[in-house]
Amino acid sequence: MQLDEKDIRILNHLLQNSRVSMRELGRLVDMSAPAVTERVRQMESFGVIKGYTVEIDYEKAGYPISCMIEATIKNGQYERFKKKIENQGNVEYCHRIAGQACFILKLHFRSLAEIEIFINDFSDLAHTVTHIIFSNVETNQTL
Amino acid sequence: MQLDEKDIRILNHLLQNSRVSMRELGRLVDMSAPAVTERVRQMESFGVIKGYTVEIDYEKAGYPISCMIEATIKNGQYERFKKKIENQGNVEYCHRIAGQACFILKLHFRSLAEIEIFINDFSDLAHTVTHIIFSNVETNQTL
DNA sequence: GTTGAAAGACACCATCC
DNA sequence: GGATGGTGTCTTTCAAC
Numbered sequence: 001m002q003l004d005e006k007d008i009r010i011l012n013h014l015l016q017n018s019r020v021s022m023r024e025l026g027r028l029v030d031m032s033a034p035a036v037t038e039r040v041r042q043m044e045s046f047g048v049i050k051g052y053t054v055e056i057d058y059e060k061a062g063y064p065i066s067c068m069i070e071a072t073i074k075n076g077q078y079e080r081f082k083k084k085i086e087n088q089g090n091v092e093y094c095h096r097i098a099g100q101a102c103f104i105l106k107l108h109f110r111s112l113a114e115i116e117i118f119i120n121d122f123s124d125l126a127h128t129v130t131h132i133i134f135s136n137v138e139t140n141q142t143l
Numbered sequence: 144m145q146l147d148e149k150d151i152r153i154l155n156h157l158l159q160n161s162r163v164s165m166r167e168l169g170r171l172v173d174m175s176a177p178a179v180t181e182r183v184r185q186m187e188s189f190g191v192i193k194g195y196t197v198e199i200d201y202e203k204a205g206y207p208i209s210c211m212i213e214a215t216i217k218n219g220q221y222e223r224f225k226k227k228i229e230n231q232g233n234v235e236y237c238h239r240i241a242g243q244a245c246f247i248l249k250l251h252f253r254s255l256a257e258i259e260i261f262i263n264d265f266s267d268l269a270h271t272v273t274h275i276i277f278s279n280v281e282t283n284q285t286l
Numbered sequence: 287g288t289t290g291a292a293a294g295a296c297a298c299c300a301t302c303c
Numbered sequence: 304g305g306a307t308g309g310t311g312t313c314t315t316t317c318a319a320c
Binding site: 049082095136 | 146154157158160161189190191192193195196198200203204209210225229230234235236237238239241246249272274276277280281282283286
């Protein structure tokens with residue numbers, strides 16, 4: 001599937017507000033509702049669109065501490081680590097990366113004490129380096 | 144604002160699919176549509192809900208290379224760096240962190256050549272360490 | 287917070303360009 | 304591939320409880 005300029009415009013609008021109706025989305029990109037619906041359906045079925053989600057302010061939601069954790073997996077613990085991460089609710093994402101560490105994760109916590117528990121909990125699977133997140137630079141993502 | 148169990152359930156459903164109607168969302172959390180609408184509006188106006196967005200498969204969208212970049216800002220270039228990042232479309236997020244580096248960013252590129260251009264473009268503002276992302280561990284985020 | 291009703295918007299389909 | 308018009312459904316919103 002090759003995205004054209006109209007698909008890109010649709011995705012950029014959905015990036016800003018995914019709860020828009022197909023009719024309104026059509027207005028935004030100067031297309032009829034059926035046409036825009038068809039394009040969205042195609043991008044969904046092809047997997048360009050993986051899903052629709054909500055952006056949460058974790059501080060206001062009761063998770064005032066966020067951090068990036070670099071994880072270097074210990075011998076033979078690779079699959080156990082992945083399984084454990086998948087079942088951990090407070091992981092926003094987990095990337096397998098090149099470099100000294102194997103993974104980099106972003107997590108949300110209710111307190112510093114919770115971070116300590118997390119690190120201890122994973123100490124047999126991975127060596128970790130924790131970076132507290134102070135703030136976020138707002139980005140205007142576009143394709 | 145203090146979130147109760149129902150708010151949490153609403154947010155967890157919106158995390159999985161933000162395009163659900165208020166009526167359907169009400170069914171999912173065993174509430175009436177007006178009640179769930181009121182709660183969502185409150186979370187929006189209080190800022191717990193920052194927005195609704197789409198999850199994109201960047202590889203399928205023509206950006207096959209993603210990477211994490213650690214940026215250590217050079218003397219006095221802090222504001223210029225932030226300004227430049229804000230106007231860069233391919234930055235998914237940019238976190239100010241504790242540790243050796245000042246920021247960690249996730250970016251999407253069309254090619255390795257584009258990464259090189261990016262790094263060169265920022266070389267007067269920051270020292271960078273680039274980590275190519277090989278894959279992502281799927282996480283089931285919940286509050 | 288719930289229910290019920292009314293108005294409106296929406297998605298879908300068929301048709302046509 | 305896209306636009307238009309009609310139909311039925313779903314949704315939102317408001318009022319009363």
